Ligand SMILES: [Zn+2]
Ligand SMILES: [Zn+2]
């Protein structure tokens with residue numbers, strides 16, 4: 001992905017209008033006057049590929065917004081503060097506190113949790 005750069009030549013992907021740069025905001029004005037779009041909504045709809053706008057947090061399929069024409073890393077502050085997802089000790093599935101509210105949980109689901117409990121119980125009885 002090549003991030004948007006206001007200093008480079010701008011080509012409107014809607015009508016083919018070309019301008020040498022957007023430093024004074026002329027390209028932004030073109031979008032607004034000709035197409036009724038803000039630069040940001042134009043970039044999201046026409047400049048970036050959908051995968052460029054995926055949230056960087058592994059377990060999130062949200063779409064990020066832009067910051068000065070460049071995609072943000074995360075779709076929300078909750079995604080940026082989550083850190084690495086947790087990994088289920090039983091099946092290896094990644095999960096986080098949005099599905100398992102307790103950070104100390106070691107398993108991805110109730111079924112893994114109960115399997116883990118019965119394994120521990122079995123080991124105890126040996
Ligand atoms: Zn145009
Ligand atoms: Zn996200």
Ligand SMILES: [Zn+2]
Pocket residue numbers: 088089090091092093107108109112
């Ligand atoms: Zn699991």
